[in-house]
Amino acid sequence: MCSIGEDDFGDEGATHAMLPGSSATGTVLSAGSCSKCNLASDELYKLNFRAAECQLCFLSYARHKFRAALGAAKALPRSAEVLLLVDGSGASLVLLDMLHFAQTQNTFKRLHCNARVLYIDACGNDSLSSLHKLHERYAPFEFYVIQLNAEPKSLQSLKEYSASIVNATQQELRSLTARQDYGLQQRKRLIGAVAAHLQCSHVFESSISSTLATQLLTSVALGRGGSVALDVALLDDRLQDDIKLLRPLKDLNEQEVQFYVHAQQLQPFTSENELDQSSAASLQNLTSAFVANLQINYASTVSTIFRTGDKIAAKQQTNVDPTTTCTLCHSVLDHQLSDTLLAIEYSRAVSEMGVALQQHDNMEALEQRARQRLTAAQDLCHACRNIQAELTSGNIP
Amino acid sequence: MPIDCKAKCGNKAALKRPKTGDALCKDCFFAAFEAEIHHTIVSSRLFRRGEKVAVAASGGKDSTVLAHVMKLLNERHDYGLDLVLLSIDEGITGYRDDSLETVKQNRDDYQMPLKILSYEELYGWTMDRIVAQIGRSNNCTFCGVFRRQALDRGAKLLGVDSIATGHNADDIAETVLMNILRGDTARLRRCTNIRTGGGEDSIPRVKPLKYSYEKEIVMYAHYKRLVYFSTECVFAPNAYRGHARAFLKDLEKVRPSVIMDIIYSGEQLRFKDTAKKPVRGICERCGFVSSQQPCKACVLLEGLNRGLPKLGIGKKSKGDRMIAQQNQELALRERANLVKNDF
Numbered sequence: 001m002c003s004i005g006e007d008d009f010g011d012e013g014a015t016h017a018m019l020p021g022s023s024a025t026g027t028v029l030s031a032g033s034c035s036k037c038n039l040a041s042d043e044l045y046k047l048n049f050r051a052a053e054c055q056l057c058f059l060s061y062a063r064h065k066f067r068a069a070l071g072a073a074k075a076l077p078r079s080a081e082v083l084l085l086v087d088g089s090g091a092s093l094v095l096l097d098m099l100h101f102a103q104t105q106n107t108f109k110r111l112h113c114n115a116r117v118l119y120i121d122a123c124g125n126d127s128l129s130s131l132h133k134l135h136e137r138y139a140p141f142e143f144y145v146i147q148l149n150a151e152p153k154s155l156q157s158l159k160e161y162s163a164s165i166v167n168a169t170q171q172e173l174r175s176l177t178a179r180q181d182y183g184l185q186q187r188k189r190l191i192g193a194v195a196a197h198l199q200c201s202h203v204f205e206s207s208i209s210s211t212l213a214t215q216l217l218t219s220v221a222l223g224r225g226g227s228v229a230l231d232v233a234l235l236d237d238r239l240q241d242d243i244k245l246l247r248p249l250k251d252l253n254e255q256e257v258q259f260y261v262h263a264q265q266l267q268p269f270t271s272e273n274e275l276d277q278s279s280a281a282s283l284q285n286l287t288s289a290f291v292a293n294l295q296i297n298y299a300s301t302v303s304t305i306f307r308t309g310d311k312i313a314a315k316q317q318t319n320v321d322p323t324t325t326c327t328l329c330h331s332v333l334d335h336q337l338s339d340t341l342l343a344i345e346y347s348r349a350v351s352e353m354g355v356a357l358q359q360h361d362n363m364e365a366l367e368q369r370a371r372q373r374l375t376a377a378q379d380l381c382h383a384c385r386n387i388q389a390e391l392t393s394g395n396i397p
Numbered sequence: 398m399p400i401d402c403k404a405k406c407g408n409k410a411a412l413k414r415p416k417t418g419d420a421l422c423k424d425c426f427f428a429a430f431e432a433e434i435h436h437t438i439v440s441s442r443l444f445r446r447g448e449k450v451a452v453a454a455s456g457g458k459d460s461t462v463l464a465h466v467m468k469l470l471n472e473r474h475d476y477g478l479d480l481v482l483l484s485i486d487e488g489i490t491g492y493r494d495d496s497l498e499t500v501k502q503n504r505d506d507y508q509m510p511l512k513i514l515s516y517e518e519l520y521g522w523t524m525d526r527i528v529a530q531i532g533r534s535n536n537c538t539f540c541g542v543f544r545r546q547a548l549d550r551g552a553k554l555l556g557v558d559s560i561a562t563g564h565n566a567d568d569i570a571e572t573v574l575m576n577i578l579r580g581d582t583a584r585l586r587r588c589t590n591i592r593t594g595g596g597e598d599s600i601p602r603v604k605p606l607k608y609s610y611e612k613e614i615v616m617y618a619h620y621k622r623l624v625y626f627s628t629e630c631v632f633a634p635n636a637y638r639g640h641a642r643a644f645l646k647d648l649e650k651v652r653p654s655v656i657m658d659i660i661y662s663g664e665q666l667r668f669k670d671t672a673k674k675p676v677r678g679i680c681e682r683c684g685f686v687s688s689q690q691p692c693k694a695c696v697l698l699e700g701l702n703r704g705l706p707k708l709g710i711g712k713k714s715k716g717d718r719m720i721a722q723q724n725q726e727l728a729l730r731e732r733a734n735l736v737k738n739d740f
Contacts, residue, residue, distance in 0.1 A: 002455070002540070002630045177652055220577065221648055221655055225662025281651045290644050304580040311582050311672040339441065339591075340661045343433070343608040344654070347417050350432045354404020354425025357432050363439065366432075382661060386654070 020297055029262075045259050048299075055263050062252065062260050066098045067111070069248045075235050076202060076246065082115045083200040084141075085191065086134070088127055088270035090261045092206040093134070095249055097264050099204065100138045113202075117141050118194055120187065121163060122148040130269040131158055144198070149186070152193035176282035178390040181222060181383070185329050192239035203245045208252045213305040214291040221283045223383045227331030232309035238330040253303070254295065326381035328396055333381055337374060341382060345370035404429075411620075415612040415653045423620050430617050434605055435470050441591050443603045446477035448558040453548055454482040454503060454511070456496035459563030461503060461625040462614050463606055467561060468507045481555055482507075485547045486515035487540055488523025489631060496626040503624070514551045516543055520698055528632060531706040536632050538710060539697055546694045549685050552600045559595070564604040567611040567645065570656045573663035574641040582672040589663040598679055599686040610656060689713075 029043045034054035041054035053061070070076050084099060086092045102111035117138075119131055128145075135143045135158055143158035154164075173179045195203050207215070212232045219228040230236045236245040249257075261268065294301050315332045324333055349366045350357060377385050380396070388396050399409040402422040410420035414429070421429065437443070444450060452467055454460045464482060471478050484500045487493050497513065504511040517523050520543060528536045552560050569589060576585040587593060595601025606614065618625055648655045679685070680692035687693070693709055696716065700708025703723060708716045 175652065217574070217577065220573070220659055220662040223658030223661050225665035228662065228666070283648055283651055283655060286644075286647050286651060290647075301578055305577055308577050308580045308582065308585075311580075311668055313667045313669045315667060334665065338661060338664065340608070340657055340664060342440075343437065344416075344657050346436055347414075347429070347433055347608075348419070350429040350436075351403055351414060351417050351419040351421060351425075353429070353432075354402060354406050354421060355428050356404065356406070357428045363432075363436060367436070367440070383658075386658070 021299060043263075045263070047255060047259070058259060059263055062094075062256050063098050063101060065251045065256075066095075066248050067102065069234060069251055070111075070246070073234050075244070076111075076113060078112045080113045080202050081198070081200040082113045082202045082204055083191075083195045083198060084115050084117050084204045085206065086117050086119050086131075087206070088119075088130065088268060089206065090257050090266065090268040091208050091211070091249060091252070093266040093268055094252070094257050094260045094264075095204060095206040096134065096138060096141075097260070097266060098249075100141065103140075115141055115204075116198055116200065117143045118191070119143065119145045119158070120148055120190065121145050121161075127269045128158075128161070130267065133267075144194070146190065146194055148190070150190075152190065152197050155194055155197060172392040173387065174390045174392065176280055177222075177284065178387045180282055180284045182328075182387050182396075185384070185387075188239065188245075188329075191245075192241070192243055195239065195243045196241045201243060203239065203243060205245055205247050206249050207247045208249050208254065208257055209306040210254050210291065210295060210302050212247070212250055212309060213302050214288045216305060216309040217291065218284050218287045219383075221287060223386060224329075224331070224381070226315055226334050226381065227329065228309070229312040229314035230331070232306075232312075233314065238325075240330075326384050327379045328384040328387070329381060331381050333379075337371065338382075341374055342367070342370055345373045348373070412616055415649075416610045416657070418653070426613075426616070427621070430609070430613060431466060431470065431473075433608060434466050435474060437591070437608055438470065438476075438605050439474075441603075443561075443592065443605060444476060444478055444559065447479075449479040449481065449556065451481050451483040451512075451548075451552050451555055451557040451560045452509070453560055453562045454484050454500045455563075456484075456499035456503070456626040457563070458614055458618050458623075458625045458627065459565055459568075459606060459611075461499070461623050462618050463561060463563040464503055464507055464509065465621070465623055467605065468509065480509050481557065482509050482511040483548065483551045483555065483557075483560065484511065484513045485544050485551070486513050486517075487544065488516050488525055490525055492628060492631045493524075495628065499624055499626040506624070512551060512555055514547055514554070516547065519543070519547055519550060520694075520701075522698075522701055524632070527701065527706070530701065533632065535707075535710045539701075540632070542693045542697055542709075546683075546685050546692070548602075549600060557600065559601045559603055561603050561605055563606055565606045565609050565611050565614055566656050566660060567649075569604070569607060569663070570659040571638060571641045571645050573659050574645060575638055578641060582668050583674060585663065585666060586668060586674070589660055594677075594686060596677065599677070607660075608657070610653075 029045065030052075031042050032044045032052060033040045034044065034057055035051035036053045036057040039054060043055055044052040045055065045058040046052040076082070084096060086096055096117065099111070099115055103115070131143060131145070135141070144155055145158055145161040146152070146155045147163060173182055191203055216228060216232050219225070219231045224231065230238060234247055234250055236247075239245055260266070291302060291305070325331060326333055346367060349370045353366070377388060380388060384396065400420045402408045402410045402425050403419040404421060404425040406422060406425055408422035408424070411423045412426060413420050414426065450467070452460065452464045454464055467480055470476065471480060482500060482504055484497060486497060500511060503509070515523070524536070524540055527539050531539070548560055572588045573585065576588055591607050592601050592603050645656070645659075676688050677686060678688065678690070680687040680690065680695055682691045682695045685692060685694070696709035700706050700716070705719050705723060708719055
């Protein structure tokens with residue numbers, strides 16, 4: 001049957017079709033003269049929708065995006081204590097390099113903040129040598145390492161760090177989707193705790209536009225529509241103790257990161273794919289595969305998704321009362337009953353009745369039962385309730 | 398080993414409900430499926446007693462199940478509705494002519510009056526002729542834009558109070574994803590609404606199957622042995638929806654509840670004041686609901702009649718230039734004729 005509905009038409013007419021076309025990835029360089037400063041250069045950096053430019057012009061363009069993201073939103077107060085997350089991906093090294101550069105400029109252009117670097121050790125210590133090299137290169141920065149699932153107080157500086165066995169009680173969750181979602185929330189909680197421990201008021205995360213596009217779709221698929229704005233915004237204030245999470249690279253794309261890595265000879269030691277941990281099917285892995293495929297075949301669609309995220313507004317928290325936020329992800333709870341959530345519970349209720357519905361169809365009693373189930377776990381948001389439902393035993397701590 | 402029906406009716410389960418994961422026997426599934434739609438209709442106050450409601454019928458599974466369930470619930474719960482079937486004949490040989498036979502079968506089975514409106518009588522063009530003009534690209538634009546308006550025209554003609562469409566939960570989740578993929582915040586705001594339109598000048602459209610899974614609709618139609626038409630349209634499918642659909646199907650395999658979760662997410666989204674808002678007005682030419690002047694249907698029709706079928710495809714400025722150029726050429730020709738006549 002025809003599947004085209006009235007939503008398929010935009011104001012410009014035409015059933016929208018996705019335009020095939022890939023943005024060049026990888027470093028494609030040639031020699032020539034820079035179209036910006038007119039100087040001859042061995043390497044010209046040609047980005048989509050930009051004229052070819054020399055290395056210095058490209059670097060100042062990319063660094064400007066970073067500074068502009070922070071500056072335009074006035075998101076970073078002077079002399080703030082910043083915790084920078086490095087995970088070994090290209091983007092995180094770019095952020096480290098940019099922040100280091102911003103600190104070494106003359107007084108007028110200098111970014112006034114005190115930065116520390118945090119690496120979360122998830123898979124043993126085979127990346128320690130790379131970290132030591134980074135420590136040498138970006139000398140004044142202090143580097144800290146903590147193991148995933150460890151207590152915040154077990155934080156060590158890189159010089160003294162040795163991996164120990166963490167006996168954290170892993171929650172038993174049935175599906176990979178729930179495990180990954182729970183893992184992400186736990187990671188955020190750990191970052192917040194470490195930042196508080198180091199008395200940092202701000203945390204820098206190295207998400208770029210394509211990772212945020214993936215995050216947007218993932219959050220929507222997980223039922224986190226109410227809080228998705230903060231998942232992809234420049235400033236996320238859901239960490240503990242009023243610590244702000246900032247994403248200053250959000251306007252950079254993959255190609256710019258690759259060029260920057262090449263220009264500054266950075267050596268990423270984990271790829272984005274490895275961070276996904278597993279190739280098995282979960283909503284998160286399927287979504288990142290979907291976006292990766294779009295990136296190859298319909299690159300402009302990825303930036304459209306990212307820009308959609310820019311238009312979504314965060315729900316205003318009326319006060320800082322902790323009872324209005326989810327105990328796991330700290331998003332604002334939606335206390336108004338949703339018809340959609342009620343419909344799910346109503347489905348469960350009628351499934352239990354079956355043919356008996358025909359004899360005594362008491363819609364009000366069934367709806368009452370559905371409402372009771374819906375209001376059972378009041379302190380969790382819908383998506384975190386989904387995690388809770390997949391626990392084999394106990395409650396989310 | 399066969400599993401017992403979750404409703405403890407004593408029967409063995411015949412199916413597993415994709416929506417809740419419950420194993421049910423056929424009869425319990427029918428009862429649950431119908432009770433849910435009844436609940437949606439009542440709790441969302443979709444209809445009022447005494448109203449005349451047009452069921453948009455294409456002959457496909459969704460509209461067939463909708464017509465069947467609407468008739469059944471109207472009688473069982475005494476809604477007091479006057480139900481009619483409304484079909485649009487786009488004029489696609491080998492597709493719509495066959496599916497209309499199914500709709501006629503529904504009319505006889507459910508004893509509901511049927512009104513068929515054709516593109517031919519409304520616009521003077523059939524889809525077959527439009528495709529002959531424009532080719533296989535962009536043809537769905539004509540079909541979809543004309544159908545949207547044709548339903549409004551049909552509803553006005555029948556004097557109904559609302560139009561019930563067969564959009565199911567999968568369709569709505571798909572639309573949420575599609576609108577994110579193309580950054581259409583105006584439609585993202587309203588695509589999860591169970592009722593759209595319905596101002597002073599338009600007839601509201603409602604989606605009683607909003608919370609029904611496509612798989613359950615297929616199961617219901619299959620076990621109830623309803624007659625429906627399931628052939629794909631002979632013309633090309635749509636790219637954005639196709640991508641969103643394939644993605645959603647993959648997600649659904651991993652976690653079936655994802656469909657409802659996406660609808661929920663779509664409902665929870667709030668937009669910045671700077672984001673585009675939907676504007677609904679009335680087309681000055683034809684008087685039907687439109688967000689622009691003139692409405693898309695009028696522009697497309699003008700393009701067909703002027704011999705410029707690409708007029709409504711793409712940017713408005715481009716269309717304006719095409720019209721200006723054609724007017725200029727016509728004026729030139731007219732002047733040439735005048736000169737000739739002078740002799």
